[in-house]
Amino acid sequence: MKLRVAFPYDKPASHYEPTRIHLGPEYIFLENIYSPLVELSNANGQPIGGVAEKFQWDENTNEYFLHIRKGLKTIDGYEITAFDAEFSLKRLLVNSSNTHGNFRDIICPDSKLETIESPCDGIEVKDKYTLVLRPGEKKPFLTHILTAIDFAVIPKTSVDPKTLKIVDYRNTSGPYYVDSSSDDGKILLKVNPNHYHYSDELPQEVEFIPSGIGDHKSSIDLYKEGEVDHITTIDKLNPEKVIGLSKEVDDASLHTTMDIRTFAVFFTERGMKEFSQDERLAYGKKIKEALSSYFLSRPGYQDRKQFLPPFGDGQLSEEQKEAIEKKIKNTTFEVKNGKFKLALLRVGSIDNYQKLLEQSLPGIEVFESNKIPALTNYDSLEKMPHAFIGGPDITFNEDISLITYSVNAGVFGMTKAERQRWIAKYMSIIDKSVRLDMLQELHFKSLMEGVIFPLASSPYIALLRKPWKSNLPQIFANNPIWTITKN
Numbered sequence: 269m270k271l272r273v274a275f276p277y278d279k280p281a282s283h284y285e286p287t288r289i290h291l292g293p294e295y296i297f298l299e300n301i302y303s304p305l306v307e308l309s310n311a312n313g314q315p316i317g318g319v320a321e322k323f324q325w326d327e328n329t330n331e332y333f334l335h336i337r338k339g340l341k342t343i344d345g346y347e348i349t350a351f352d353a354e355f356s357l358k359r360l361l362v363n364s365s366n367t368h369g370n371f372r373d374i375i376c377p378d379s380k381l382e383t384i385e386s387p388c389d390g391i392e393v394k395d396k397y398t399l400v401l402r403p404g405e406k407k408p409f410l411t412h413i414l415t416a417i418d419f420a421v422i423p424k425t426s427v428d429p430k431t432l433k434i435v436d437y438r439n440t441s442g443p444y445y446v447d448s449s450s451d452d453g454k455i456l457l458k459v460n461p462n463h464y465h466y467s468d469e470l471p472q473e474v475e476f477i478p479s480g481i482g483d484h485k486s487s488i489d490l491y492k493e494g495e496v497d498h499i500t501t502i503d504k505l506n507p508e509k510v511i512g513l514s515k516e517v518d519d520a521s522l523h524t525t526m527d528i529r530t531f532a533v534f535f536t537e538r539g540m541k542e543f544s545q546d547e548r549l550a551y552g553k554k555i556k557e558a559l560s561s562y563f564l565s566r567p568g569y570q571d572r573k574q575f576l577p578p579f580g581d582g583q584l585s586e587e588q589k590e591a592i593e594k595k596i597k598n599t600t601f602e603v604k605n606g607k608f609k610l611a612l613l614r615v616g617s618i619d620n621y622q623k624l625l626e627q628s629l630p631g632i633e634v635f636e637s638n639k640i641p642a643l644t645n646y647d648s649l650e651k652m653p654h655a656f657i658g659g660p661d662i663t664f665n666e667d668i669s670l671i672t673y674s675v676n677a678g679v680f681g682m683t684k685a686e687r688q689r690w691i692a693k694y695m696s697i698i699d700k701s702v703r704l705d706m707l708q709e710l711h712f713k714s715l716m717e718g719v720i721f722p723l724a725s726s727p728y729i730a731l732l733r734k735p736w737k738s739n740l741p742q743i744f745a746n747n748p749i750w751t752i753t754k755n
């Protein structure tokens with residue numbers, strides 16, 4: 269049984285690297301070929317066994333024990349053990365570039381690992397199937413950090429020992445492995461019967477077919493022409509396009525998550541430097557006015573006045589909401605015609621936005637981009653956009669991986685050093701209520717200062733051709749293909 273997937277990337281398998289995840293498609297691809305030590309339940313978001321079948325704290329020593337599943341093997345029969353888990357975590361520390369969670373500050377705060385052989389007192393292999401982490405004190409959210417695919421277990425034999433580059437995408441720790449890959453991004457995955465998620469009902473082969481990028485057909489065209497069976501949650505298309513397609517055809521089932529995606533204007537380092545607080549608020553207000561007719565006249569969207577979901581952790585108090593509304597209402601700055609560089613980051617076709625924005629803000633430069641400004645090296649600040657419109661997944665249950673990713677990606681502003689200090693302080697706080705107060709304050713400050721200007725919200729949406737059946741999670745944007753089945 270082969271599932272053909274429209275995928276909004278045109279990169280070969282060798283492009284994907286767990287310690288360098290910037291955008292959703294990278295995460296989705298990697299979560300299907302690698303497994304982390306701990307996973308989150310698709311049903312309720314609670315931690316469950318991954319590569320580590322069991323995990324628990326020793327209350328006396330504050331050590332964290334991870335018990336690796338026995339018999340977990342790659343497709344070629346290599347058994348994954350605690351030594352592979354140790355290697356993967358130390359590799360992440362050496363590469364020092366991951367975006368979900370600041371692991372080094374928890375496990376090796378006083379040392380920088382230069383090589384895999386460098387000592388780290390916070391990581392020890394107790395025996396072949398037992399890994400021990402020693403953060404010094406109990407860190408309740410360590411479990412959640414380890415669920416991010418940044419912390420995927422990579423078999424030691426699949427990595428070049430000198431460069432630490434992944435050289436073998438066949439022997440992986442996930443439900444699938446790479447059987448073939450072309451330079452234009454067409455990738456064939458096959459199921460690994462040795463994996464704990466395996467069943468006869470899930471797709472035995474998965475073909476990733478590039479869509480909507482370069483000369484490649486859109487996912488809608490590919491679906492209509494019978495060339496793909498699945499449009500993922502992280503497709504380039506906006507929700508209303510996929511909803512519309514589901515109504516046009518008879519053989520499709522629609523999957524929707526909770527309302528966890530927020531479309532917003534995010535001001536970059538350049539925008540923070542060149543525009544005052546009042547100017548940013550005025551620009552945000554003008555952009556929202558221009559695009560409201562687009563967002564709110566289409567299915568799947570709702571108005572959103574805060575960035576974090578109003579039903580989750582970090583949401584604003586009534587007093588804070590009133591303060592922000594008053595601040596925006598009282599902004600008297602008149603937006604002048606002139607240079608304003610605005611990037612559209614994976615929020616659908618530029619045709620949906622450009623004319624409306626140019627009519628409202630003459631002189632604005634609008635362009636599509638696949639680069640997160642805070643994670644991109646520019647030759648000069650002038651090459652950076654002033655702001656970008658994005659629609660990132662964000663926490664509603666204090667998902668530390670998503671919080672730290674959003675901070676690292678510059679969503680809340682701050683310089684790189686300030687972002688690192690904020691994350692370090694946040695992760696040092698044991699009391700959850702105190703952490704959430706800190707998150708709420710950052711959320712409030714970013715809205716008051718015009719760093720973030722929310723536009724609208726929507727669920728993540730996916731489409732699946734019957735008789736394939738979706739069991740994709742409703743509380744995450746993830747797209748674990750092993751949850752798709754055919755009876």
